[in-house]
Amino acid sequence: MMEIELKLFGAFREFEPSGSVRLIVPSDADVAALRQALDHYAQQNWGAAYKPGLLKVSAFSNDAELLRDHSRVADQKGLALLPPVSGG
Amino acid sequence: MSGNIQTQVLAITEQRLNPASALEFVSDPAFGGQCQFVGRVRHFNHGRDVLGISYDIYAALAKNMFDEICREAEKKWGPKIKLYVGHASGRLAIGDLAVVVAAGTPHRDEAFQACRYVIEAVKHRAPIWKQEHFVDGDSQWSQGCTLCASESPVQSVELQPHLHAH
Numbered sequence: 001m002m003e004i005e006l007k008l009f010g011a012f013r014e015f016e017p018s019g020s021v022r023l024i025v026p027s028d029a030d031v032a033a034l035r036q037a038l039d040h041y042a043q044q045n046w047g048a049a050y051k052p053g054l055l056k057v058s059a060f061s062n063d064a065e066l067l068r069d070h071s072r073v074a075d076q077k078g079l080a081l082l083p084p085v086s087g088g
Numbered sequence: 089m090s091g092n093i094q095t096q097v098l099a100i101t102e103q104r105l106n107p108a109s110a111l112e113f114v115s116d117p118a119f120g121g122q123c124q125f126v127g128r129v130r131h132f133n134h135g136r137d138v139l140g141i142s143y144d145i146y147a148a149l150a151k152n153m154f155d156e157i158c159r160e161a162e163k164k165w166g167p168k169i170k171l172y173v174g175h176a177s178g179r180l181a182i183g184d185l186a187v188v189v190a191a192g193t194p195h196r197d198e199a200f201q202a203c204r205y206v207i208e209a210v211k212h213r214a215p216i217w218k219q220e221h222f223v224d225g226d227s228q229w230s231q232g233c234t235l236c237a238s239e240s241p242v243q244s245v246e247l248q249p250h251l252h253a254h
């Protein structure tokens with residue numbers, strides 16, 4: 001198992017004043033497993049304001065590019081959860 | 089990044105976007121066309137009076153994404169092209185500049201097309217989140233475009249009318 005830090009943005013940032021969340025995931029976890037682990041954490045810690053539907057349509061990235069569901073989580077720099085974007 | 093592309097994420101508490109500097113960057117003696125898009129915070133949205141907008145941005149990834157989008161535009165309309173993308177982060181007031189895109193090319197058609205391509209791609213793909221603050225005290229994160237609709241990490245944005253309200 002390993003501990004990872006996940007940066008939060010947009011609506012998710014409001015759940016954690018620090019702007020990130022620490023999760024314990026298997027050492028070989030991929031993004032799909034991370035999504036499940038975060039959902040589990042959120043159900044337990046974020047209360048009724050947490051909407052699982054928003055997590056389902058959110059992407060994961062490192063600090064350089066988007067990650068795919070099968071991307072390994074270990075050794076990613078700047079791992080982040082990206083809800084639907086609305087720039088401009 | 090090549091010398092013909094400049095991209096920035098600017099914290100509004102430190103520096104403001106400057107459209108004149110953007111135009112200057114995309115200037116070139118060989119270029120007869122420049123096109124610029126400037127996005128400002130407006131005072132009314134979805135039938136509600138707006139006080140301001142907070143932009144949350146994953147700056148490192150956003151800059152990478154801006155660069156990538158500009159390289160795509162360069163492939164389509166270059167190599168004789170200069171491009172600028174800047175986006176503000178933090179709490180903006182009505183009228184503040186949120187985004188500036190500029191394109192310089194030998195002729196107007198490529199400048200128009202490249203500028204439109206870049207701003208649409210920025211809106212659809214860059215890791216930026218907008219929270220509107222309303223006069224009644226409520227604040228709301230805008231619904232946006234999901235980045236995980238495809239397994240492909242890069243989705244091209246074709247030139248077409250923007251169908252969303254954002």
